[in-house]
Amino acid sequence: MSKEIVDVQNVGMKYQSLNGEINALEDISFSVKKGEFVSIVGPSGCGKSTLLSVISGLIKPTHGKVFIDGEEVTKTSHKVGYMLQKDYLFEWRTIYQNVILGLEIRKILTPENREHALELLKTYGLYEFKDKYPNQLSGGMRQRAALIRTLAVKPEILLLDEAFSALDYQTRLAVTEDIYSIIKNEGKTAIMVTHDIAESISMSDRVIVLTRRPAVIKSIHSIEFADCPNRTPLKCRDAPNFRQYFNTIWRELDVHV
Numbered sequence: 001m002s003k004e005i006v007d008v009q010n011v012g013m014k015y016q017s018l019n020g021e022i023n024a025l026e027d028i029s030f031s032v033k034k035g036e037f038v039s040i041v042g043p044s045g046c047g048k049s050t051l052l053s054v055i056s057g058l059i060k061p062t063h064g065k066v067f068i069d070g071e072e073v074t075k076t077s078h079k080v081g082y083m084l085q086k087d088y089l090f091e092w093r094t095i096y097q098n099v100i101l102g103l104e105i106r107k108i109l110t111p112e113n114r115e116h117a118l119e120l121l122k123t124y125g126l127y128e129f130k131d132k133y134p135n136q137l138s139g140g141m142r143q144r145a146a147l148i149r150t151l152a153v154k155p156e157i158l159l160l161d162e163a164f165s166a167l168d169y170q171t172r173l174a175v176t177e178d179i180y181s182i183i184k185n186e187g188k189t190a191i192m193v194t195h196d197i198a199e200s201i202s203m204s205d206r207v208i209v210l211t212r213r214p215a216v217i218k219s220i221h222s223i224e225f226a227d228c229p230n231r232t233p234l235k236c237r238d239a240p241n242f243r244q245y246f247n248t249i250w251r252e253l254d255v256h257v
Ligand code: ADP
Pocket: 015, 016, 017, 022, 024, 042, 043, 044, 045, 046, 047, 048, 049, 050, 051, 213
């Protein structure tokens, strides 16, 4: 964990709409190291999804630049995998057929990549379900299948946009535990957007707090749990300083005003 893999430089984004201009992002700069898990929290509508879309290359910012591995982002890249709130599994395809979808689309469904996809299914407990259809799986398993589909194309960086917010609370805790260990195990870099402060603290090495629209960075917190070696999202929720991080970030988000 040392080299900077994502570098966001002075990114600003203004949308043109019928009702005039919407200034979503003002002047955002930060970087993410290889293997780091960074989350972005901020009030609803402040521009979090916009920021992820800019990083992914899906939209072009009105100001500033993003670099991935030192290369300026001008379009979507195979180095980046995107996971959203909805799992977007196709109900008429089996889990295996869903998992290899990205490989099919990119025309890289080689024997080696098929094998890799099967390995991922085995490692992460979905191999026995590979011939089932999504509606035969629980919400948590579907989300894991969606992550495996994202990993099957071997991205270096994962972008997660409120990826767990459609799940009920219990499932969500279990799934974050799962997804966190998969991401760490595979050595991926992750940038996660969430409105859930506890979720962001529990999973991240750093939490970036954004202000209301137009979003600027309010603060960046390094999250460390000295009392929680071999941390997992669930375990560190019991660490004494978890509350402190929570209260600080809660105050910064200023949700009442
Ligand atoms: P968040 O993910 O933090 O809730 P978004 O990035 O989705 O916020 O949106 C930030 C602001 O930009 C919102 O006010 C939203 O209405 C506006 N916005 C998002 N996408 C578009 C678009 N394609 N055209 C115009 N305005 C948009």
